[in-house]
Amino acid sequence: MYIARTLRRAGGAFILASLVAAAPAADAAPKGRVTVALASDASTHDPHMHTERMGIIMHQHLFDTLLARDTKTWQPVPHLAESVKGVNPLTWELKLRKGVKFHNGEPFGAESVKFSFERVLNPEQKSPIRGNFTWIKSVDVVDEHTVRIVTQKPYPLIQEILTFGNFGMVPPKYIKEKGDAHFARNPVGTGPFRFVEWRKGERTVLEANDQYWKGAPAIKTLVFRVIPETATQIAELLSGGVDIIRAVPPDQIPAIERSGVARVTATKILRVVYLQLDGDGRAGKTPLTDVRVRRAINHAVNVDEIMGKVLGGKAVRSPNGNNPMVFGYDPATKPYAFDPAQAKKLLAEAGFPQGLELTLNTYTGSIVNVEQVAQAIQGYLSQAGVRTKVRHFTDVGQYLANFRGSKLDGMTLASWGYNSVFDTDAIYYIHFHTGQPYTYNSAKEMDDWLDEARATVDAKKRQDLYARFQRFIVEQAYWVPMYAQFTIEAASKKLNYEASSDEIMRVYAATWKD
Amino acid sequence: MGTFVARRLVRALFVCLGISLITFALLHVVGDPVLLLLPQSASDEDVRLLKEKLGLDRPLWAQYAVFLGGALRGDFGQSLFTQESAFALIWERMPATLELTFAGMLVGLAIAIPLGVVSAIRRGSLTDRLCTVGAVAGQAMPIFWLGIMLIILFAVIWRVLPASGRGTPAHLILPAITLGAYLAPLTMRLTRSGMLDVLTQDYIRTARAKGVGERVLLFKHALRNAAIPIVTILGVQFGRLLGGAVVTETVFAWPGVASLAVKAIRTYDYPVVQGSVVLLALLIVLANLLTDIAVTWLDPRIRLEDRGA
Numbered sequence: 001m002y003i004a005r006t007l008r009r010a011g012g013a014f015i016l017a018s019l020v021a022a023a024p025a026a027d028a029a030p031k032g033r034v035t036v037a038l039a040s041d042a043s044t045h046d047p048h049m050h051t052e053r054m055g056i057i058m059h060q061h062l063f064d065t066l067l068a069r070d071t072k073t074w075q076p077v078p079h080l081a082e083s084v085k086g087v088n089p090l091t092w093e094l095k096l097r098k099g100v101k102f103h104n105g106e107p108f109g110a111e112s113v114k115f116s117f118e119r120v121l122n123p124e125q126k127s128p129i130r131g132n133f134t135w136i137k138s139v140d141v142v143d144e145h146t147v148r149i150v151t152q153k154p155y156p157l158i159q160e161i162l163t164f165g166n167f168g169m170v171p172p173k174y175i176k177e178k179g180d181a182h183f184a185r186n187p188v189g190t191g192p193f194r195f196v197e198w199r200k201g202e203r204t205v206l207e208a209n210d211q212y213w214k215g216a217p218a219i220k221t222l223v224f225r226v227i228p229e230t231a232t233q234i235a236e237l238l239s240g241g242v243d244i245i246r247a248v249p250p251d252q253i254p255a256i257e258r259s260g261v262a263r264v265t266a267t268k269i270l271r272v273v274y275l276q277l278d279g280d281g282r283a284g285k286t287p288l289t290d291v292r293v294r295r296a297i298n299h300a301v302n303v304d305e306i307m308g309k310v311l312g313g314k315a316v317r318s319p320n321g322n323n324p325m326v327f328g329y330d331p332a333t334k335p336y337a338f339d340p341a342q343a344k345k346l347l348a349e350a351g352f353p354q355g356l357e358l359t360l361n362t363y364t365g366s367i368v369n370v371e372q373v374a375q376a377i378q379g380y381l382s383q384a385g386v387r388t389k390v391r392h393f394t395d396v397g398q399y400l401a402n403f404r405g406s407k408l409d410g411m412t413l414a415s416w417g418y419n420s421v422f423d424t425d426a427i428y429y430i431h432f433h434t435g436q437p438y439t440y441n442s443a444k445e446m447d448d449w450l451d452e453a454r455a456t457v458d459a460k461k462r463q464d465l466y467a468r469f470q471r472f473i474v475e476q477a478y479w480v481p482m483y484a485q486f487t488i489e490a491a492s493k494k495l496n497y498e499a500s501s502d503e504i505m506r507v508y509a510a511t512w513k514d
Numbered sequence: 515m516g517t518f519v520a521r522r523l524v525r526a527l528f529v530c531l532g533i534s535l536i537t538f539a540l541l542h543v544v545g546d547p548v549l550l551l552l553p554q555s556a557s558d559e560d561v562r563l564l565k566e567k568l569g570l571d572r573p574l575w576a577q578y579a580v581f582l583g584g585a586l587r588g589d590f591g592q593s594l595f596t597q598e599s600a601f602a603l604i605w606e607r608m609p610a611t612l613e614l615t616f617a618g619m620l621v622g623l624a625i626a627i628p629l630g631v632v633s634a635i636r637r638g639s640l641t642d643r644l645c646t647v648g649a650v651a652g653q654a655m656p657i658f659w660l661g662i663m664l665i666i667l668f669a670v671i672w673r674v675l676p677a678s679g680r681g682t683p684a685h686l687i688l689p690a691i692t693l694g695a696y697l698a699p700l701t702m703r704l705t706r707s708g709m710l711d712v713l714t715q716d717y718i719r720t721a722r723a724k725g726v727g728e729r730v731l732l733f734k735h736a737l738r739n740a741a742i743p744i745v746t747i748l749g750v751q752f753g754r755l756l757g758g759a760v761v762t763e764t765v766f767a768w769p770g771v772a773s774l775a776v777k778a779i780r781t782y783d784y785p786v787v788q789g790s791v792v793l794l795a796l797l798i799v800l801a802n803l804l805t806d807i808a809v810t811w812l813d814p815r816i817r818l819e820d821r822g823a
Contacts, residue, residue, distance in 0.1 A: 040777060041777075043595035043596045044595070044596050044597075050595065051551070051552065126564075126597075128551050128552050128553065128564075130560075131552070131553065131555070131556050131557060131560045132553065132555075181597075181598070184597075184598075199769065200603070200606060200607070201607060201769035201770075201773060202679070202680060202767075202769035203679075225679065226767060226769070227678055227679075227767040228767060228773065228777075229764055229767070231662050231665075232662070232665060232677060232678050232765055232766065232767060235662075235665045235666060235669055235670050235677045235678075236669075236677045236678060238670050239670045239673055239677050240673075241669070241676060241677050241678070241679075395544070395545060395780075397545040397546055397547070397549055397550050397781075397782055398544065398545050400549040400550075401545065404558070404561075416554075426555070430555050436557075437556075437557065437558055
């Protein structure tokens with residue numbers, strides 16, 4: 001009875017969502033050409049065979065996922081699947097949209113869905129996203145437009161995973177006939193654009209799919225150009241060579257706004273930035289195992305000032321390290337107040353009246369203005385008596401290897417992008433559950449809450465568990481929670497286009513200004 | 515000549531072997547591609563499995579042996595990211611890099627040789643001094659900065675040339691000037707000093723005394739002799755040019771091997787890095803070989819020494 005009620009709740013959300021889904025089709029025929037600059041190329045046009053952001057951006061235009069996101073609430077909404085309903089705690093039924101065709105004319109249906117799932121799950125395929133789907137036991141075709149997904153155990157994140165940018169639906173017949181290598185260079189999907197040309201390292205050209213089930217896009221030709229250098233991207237934007245660029249450095253915003261030809265569009269994204277403290281002493285003996293030292297560090301850093309001065313206000317405060325946009329975020333938790341005197345007092349109580357020295361690890365990668373943020377933290381900490389030795393990784397691979405290899409001693413200025421999953425599980429499980437690769441703080445009660453929230457599809461219960469969890473980690477001061485970042489993009493003034501919080505560039509939704 | 519070339523080729527083989535060994539060791543010591551291939555949330559088990567599948571769990575010497583065995587057959591393995599032949603990926607990009615490098619070299623020589631000759635003839639003049647100052651400034655100028663400045667001037671302000679990319683001849687102009695400006699200063703100074711050296715030689719004085727016209731004297735007698743150090747240095751400069759191409763390709767979004775290699779290095783795509791490095795090294799070795807042959811042709815004395823040895 002209880003399960004039936006919770007399933008109804010989960011399913012009910014979907015039926016509601018389906019009423020507001022599907023944007024109206026554009027009436028006018030597609031026209032014009034839009035060029036988007038990306039810092040690197042996709043390594044493949046097979047959506048299942050990579051985890052790269054640039055590839056995901058391009059593939060959202062070629063392929064459709066089963067569910068999409070509402071661009072206001074960022075919640076999953078129907079897309080190729082019209083509804084997702086729980087039949088029992090281990091079985092989900094997907095009703096598929098009818099009349100959808102792949103670009104080569106092959107019809108989309110239950111067999112395509114089954115094929116796409118089984119392709120990713122097949123170990124021989126070596127898909128790097130396989131790990132996100134191993135909760136699936138089987139995918140069964142019920143009829144031409146209905147499939148059932150059977151899970152190993154109750155899996156609350158199913159709707160999130162079905163929006164997953166890499167998991168576009170692919171055409172079984174085409175791939176079986178032509179092979180994976182051909183498909184990777186000549187992709188065929190059901191998306192708003194069809195593939196025209198790929199000149200590796202240079203450009204990918206797409207053309208509007210006039211037959212798109214949501215109506216043809218407003219833009220006729222869409223070009224993704226590879227331009228690694230930010231300065232060159234901005235020059236291209238200002239000279240009219242490209243129409244949209246992303247990852248604009250905050251200090252370039254005024255120049256773009258002044259240009260008269262382009263404007264900046266920025267919005268909050270999933271990536272959160274925080275200072276992780278080695279509370280377990282996983283990387284060796286450290287004063288950070290004492291909660292008073294961790295609280296002192298929390299009191300010492302002025303996060304609001306960093307957000308204002310280093311990021312020009314382009315950030316959203318996070319009191320608990322979680323992103324306010326995701327399911328399970330607890331708005332009731334409050335961050336530690338900036339109070340250097342209190343920090344010093346706590347350090348003295350912990351036996352460090354003369355202060356102490358700690359490593360501050362940082363890396364070049366996803367954190368905007370990382371050097372300045374690290375320097376600011378260093379400055380605040382020194383005022384409270386915490387001397388820092390900065391260890392900066394210029395290479396993400398090395399940083400991750402050290403992170404996973406228990407070698408990040410002291411504090412780490414880290415960030416997390418949730419793998420585009422708008423759910424609390426996506427950040428805390430991997431950072432706080434015993435035995436997980438990034439866990440530097442663990443406790444029995446945290447394991448229990450995380451496991452319990454993972455094993456139920458009852459939304460209310462999950463929310464409660466995560467609220468308790470967030471209060472606990474703030475009280476224990478395992479992290480210095482900081483902020484959620486912004487994506488800063490810039491677009492030609494000829495276009496109606498806005499940046500998205502899931503960092504997928506929705507050029508397919510852009511329209512021309514008359 | 516045959517044995518000379520054969521000996522050079524054998525030496526080239528050892529150079530490539532040495533380079534591949536160093537590249538291999540450096541890359542494997544520094545990082546791990548598996549963590550970049552998988553989502554950050556991948557479990558340790560996923561990491562272990564992928565390592566096993568890619569053969570990265572084997573001892574380093576065994577991995578190197580596999581690489582070497584393949585490389586000898588012209589097979590550098592498959593890109594870890596695209597699962598395509600690394601050789602094919604690099605080969606696809608090679609025309610763009612060669613086009614840029616040769617265009618850069620042409621621009622560089624077109625600037626350097628006339629200015630070098632003029633400076634030498636008018637030694638101490640205002641022209642000479644301006645050229646020297648220009649050469650010093652050119653050598654000190656970061657190639658990256660020059661590229662961006664050219665883009666801002668020609669593409670953003672005057673809007674007469676495209677800012678980046680490849681396709682039309684117009685796209686080649688700014689990158690070729692950037693790379694040429696990188697090559698020109700040293701070549702110009704060498705031409706100048708080579709010419710100065712030759713112009714004081716006895717045979718020039720004799721030729722002049724015999725009444726040989728000034729133009730014939732300069733281009734037939736002087737420049738041909740001064741060309742020997744220039745050609746020698748060009749062989750060496752070719753390596754520098756490829757180095758300059760890394761920056762130029764990045765600034766101008768030029769889809770060549772250099773930018774492919776840079777991305778591969780960042781992602782530890784071993785087969786692509788090793789393939790690019792070995793192929794680029796081969797190109798440099800080949801350029802040096804051609805230089806040696808050209809110098810031998812220009813200077814008969816070297817041929818004689820070689821035969822005598």
